[in-house]
Amino acid sequence: MRPLPQPPRESLTLASVLHALGDPVRLELVRRAWANPELTCSVLADGLDVPMSTLSNHWRILREAGLISMTVDGRHRRIRPRADDLHDRFPGVLDPILRLGTAESLNTGLL
Amino acid sequence: MRPLPQPPRESLTLASVLHALGDPVRLELVRRAWANPELTCSVLADGLDVPMSTLSNHWRILREAGLISMTVDGRHRRIRPRADDLHDRFPGVLDPILRLGTAESLNTGLL
DNA sequence: GACGATAGTTCCATAATCCCGAACTGTCGA
DNA sequence: TCGACAGTTCGGGATTATGGAACTATCGTC
Numbered sequence: 001m002r003p004l005p006q007p008p009r010e011s012l013t014l015a016s017v018l019h020a021l022g023d024p025v026r027l028e029l030v031r032r033a034w035a036n037p038e039l040t041c042s043v044l045a046d047g048l049d050v051p052m053s054t055l056s057n058h059w060r061i062l063r064e065a066g067l068i069s070m071t072v073d074g075r076h077r078r079i080r081p082r083a084d085d086l087h088d089r090f091p092g093v094l095d096p097i098l099r100l101g102t103a104e105s106l107n108t109g110l111l
Numbered sequence: 112m113r114p115l116p117q118p119p120r121e122s123l124t125l126a127s128v129l130h131a132l133g134d135p136v137r138l139e140l141v142r143r144a145w146a147n148p149e150l151t152c153s154v155l156a157d158g159l160d161v162p163m164s165t166l167s168n169h170w171r172i173l174r175e176a177g178l179i180s181m182t183v184d185g186r187h188r189r190i191r192p193r194a195d196d197l198h199d200r201f202p203g204v205l206d207p208i209l210r211l212g213t214a215e216s217l218n219t220g221l222l
Numbered sequence: 223g224a225c226g227a228t229a230g231t232t233c234c235a236t237a238a239t240c241c242c243g244a245a246c247t248g249t250c251g252a
Numbered sequence: 253t254c255g256a257c258a259g260t261t262c263g264g265g266a267t268t269a270t271g272g273a274a275c276t277a278t279c280g281t282c
Binding site: 092 | 124125126129133134135201202203204210211
């Protein structure tokens with residue numbers, strides 16, 4: 001159940017967060033992670049036609065940008081959105097993005 | 112005064128917009144363009160230690176993502192934020208980002 | 223008009239980053 | 253002990269970013 005290394009709240013930058021969100025696959029992953037916290041990588045990526053090694057990179061980018069935190073749980077990685085940290089550091093930024101991400105990403109043939 | 116080609120409002124995607132904003136230089140350029148519309152490339156980039164060929168690429172990315180529109184005005188390019196299009200397409204997304212962009216980008220030794 | 227200065231773009235080679243198959247690590251269940 | 257499963261790491265091919273140098277187009281001046 002130990003957590004993987006992640007940047008502390010105060011060292012998160014807006015540009016990194018936006019860069020992490022600036023990819024349709026990652027945007028969809030973040031949207032799903034926010035909708036249901038505590039799920040694992042593979043469950044959250046279910047249905048996406050993306051190879052696992054690529055997904056692993058996407059999760060790393062999201063973790064290094066401070067959007068999510070990962071904890072090792074047996075052979076799974078449990079994804080937890082860092083909602084508090086982001087809301088504290090960049091108030092008002094994430095909510096409207098995730099509200100919109102939904103409809104759009106489903107219409108782009110991503111799934 | 113003719114405008115350079117740009118994507119129509121309805122074909123803008125959230126991921127492209129966030130990708131365009133996910134770079135500290137571009138974030139700063141957008142912030143400045145929003146703060147004072149109708150200025151030219153070089154005036155908006157004043158003080159940034161970035162070569163002009165790189166800036167030209169940044170402006171192109173911002174234009175192709177739909178964040179700004181450029182019109183040729185003599186030997187200048189006049190930058191106009193596409194605030195209406197963005198607000199219509201992605202309501203609530205840009206304002207909080209630009210409100211924050213200010214303080215942060217000035218503290219990262221960018222200038 | 224010819225000419226230099228100005229504002230940007232384009233070209234191109236280097237550097238950095240992304241993508242994903244294959245091999246690997248670590249854990250669970252039988 | 254032995255797979256099977258969840259993810260990561262490695263490696264190299266493809267894509268994208270960077271920035272110097274050359275180029276284009278326009279303005280002001282003589």
